[in-house]
Amino acid sequence: MMNKLSIAILFILMIPALGSSQDNSDKNQGFFPAQTNQPGKQYPMVNAKGKVRARITAPDANYVKLDIGGVKYDMVKDQDGMWSGESDPQDEGFHYYQLNIDGASVNDPGSKSYYGAGRWGSGIEIPAHDQDIYAMKKVPHGKITQKFYFSEITKTWRDCFIYTPPNYHKDMDTHYPVLYLQHGSFEDQTGWSSQGKANLILDNLMASGKAVSFIVVMENGYASRPASETDGNQNRSPSAFEDVMLDEVIPMIDAEYRTLKDRKHRAIAGLSMGANQTMRIFMNNLDKFTSYGGFSGTSNYPSSDAIDPVTFLDGAFKDGAAVDKKTDVFFLSLGTKEPNPFPGSVGAFKKMLEKQGIPYTFYESPGTAHEWQTWRRSLHEFAQLLFK
């Protein structure tokens, strides 16, 4: 009796997690719940054209707007106090967005949270023609591990995420190459394994044999020394990211994971700000890395001016033949819809490489802007070139 009652209670408690299957019935006019929704949440919805339909209960609000892609769309209230609204078609892939209720910018209660634009905010996944590259498939999956450590450089607790490939736990004698992979500005170490889907992209590539097995380390690109160590300067202290990466993160990863520790088996890449940061680290440490990926960014950002290799990055590209000899993969990418200054800035950088006779691979993501779909695709291309 009691047993049955308890089961009934368990049963009721389980309802919220049962989730909702995608509802493609006529009443939703082709709209279905976004992949980025919280468990069991029907809204926000998307359709095949990339339109976003949002909904929120706010009976006493004066106005509610759907704020996505730089546009605020008015939402309309029904008799029950439910506001609904729809956006214009959005580009394929992942976008940050928010709702605005009477002037307050807030998360959509239907969406999961993603760290971008300097806050944990709502995100929405627009189905893409090539979403197969990051689909969750019945292939062996790697794991994502969060590692906490105290940085003696920043004097703060930090954490990084480590992707270990599918068979990492199987053979204790196998050692792996490592890719250090960085996020962009106003994002953090969670981005690549959350909105970036780096683990799924790599699981799929490794399963199909298109990429070799390697470890990926995703760090927080923001690092600064304590104010007390910056000559009494009361302002923001300069970035210590390069030192954290070289003196703390890489030795820690090499100590705690079965890595291949030579430069031939170490690559570094990043997107936007991360492309800028990692290019500096790469060029300053060609004894430690052999390959570089710069997704939607280069270290001449934001300038589109012609680059003088004698002065740029202290002359790191001055001897083109020497750079080429030291480099296995030099990869750059952009989305075709990226705004200024990215096309001009990356373009100027490419011209400099060409002038210096440094070969590089350039990938262009069709129909995407300075957003995650560009970077997912960039990783998908870049990963296939690494450690071969």
Next chain:
Amino acid sequence: MMNKLSIAILFILMIPALGSSQDNSDKNQGFFPAQTNQPGKQYPMVNAKGKVRARITAPDANYVKLDIGGVKYDMVKDQDGMWSGESDPQDEGFHYYQLNIDGASVNDPGSKSYYGAGRWGSGIEIPAHDQDIYAMKKVPHGKITQKFYFSEITKTWRDCFIYTPPNYHKDMDTHYPVLYLQHGSFEDQTGWSSQGKANLILDNLMASGKAVSFIVVMENGYASRPASETDGNQNRSPSAFEDVMLDEVIPMIDAEYRTLKDRKHRAIAGLSMGANQTMRIFMNNLDKFTSYGGFSGTSNYPSSDAIDPVTFLDGAFKDGAAVDKKTDVFFLSLGTKEPNPFPGSVGAFKKMLEKQGIPYTFYESPGTAHEWQTWRRSLHEFAQLLFK
């Protein structure tokens, strides 16, 4: 020149992540930013009395309320459209909360998100007299790993979180005991390592020698078979959690981690709904587990009636001596401020154990209700008893 410009840009981009040190100056009247805030966010704040002070810009709102602990506190608008409000003192530890803007319940943009009450919502950490047990300290830290797998029982993708102890990576010949640790209703597999701080509690206990080193596996307690397999029943399918745990999760963990695979080195525990679920699994599988922890819950929930051991859980407790012989640790806990039916229900269960002559350990968390501080403390007590 270009190099310097780029550095300047990086520098500007880094400002949001520099965070804010706790501001205890007079202007904040003893209030300081909560530990649960997003990076760099000053609000919400808490004070030593456990009061919460919230703030949000909503210039055109008719009203904004701070909704915490079952009470909605009116907030007041200033001339700049900023709403501020303050709660009564809250209990020590972690609480879910939300803001209400003109009838819309939304996350506080200052808070990180936590999965509880069936959604990713705001949470706030109230300083506790014993917060040292889960403080981030300069001790060796374990790692938290997310493992994705396809369940052939539920026919869905699932994921679990695995805590590996600080030295797990060091000696490839050492094998470890495992604790399977479950969340409560309307929560999920993220709870214990996020709001539960299980990793920090264990790091600290292991560093001080008060707990032995073991692995912790945190699963999602919601699992159901596909509707197609439930005899054409169109209703919710019954829980498949026990089968997922026994037939999929435990074999997977034993295959992928260096575990000790006998019952002597396997324990299971949970909070609230998880206590109920794991007690059933424990009692049905005494050949697989040797210790049990039930935090704020027992399988007679929600009844406070006297338990008949002949019928309860199909007579699992009927032979008290046999249960005692098979059990190493049988641990129960409650917070002193828990509401009905928990004290009555757990109380009736304890009486049954006593009548059956089954020894157990009971821990009472002072001044806390059916919330995470009770469960953090319960884990802290329980972990010290395990595998000794």
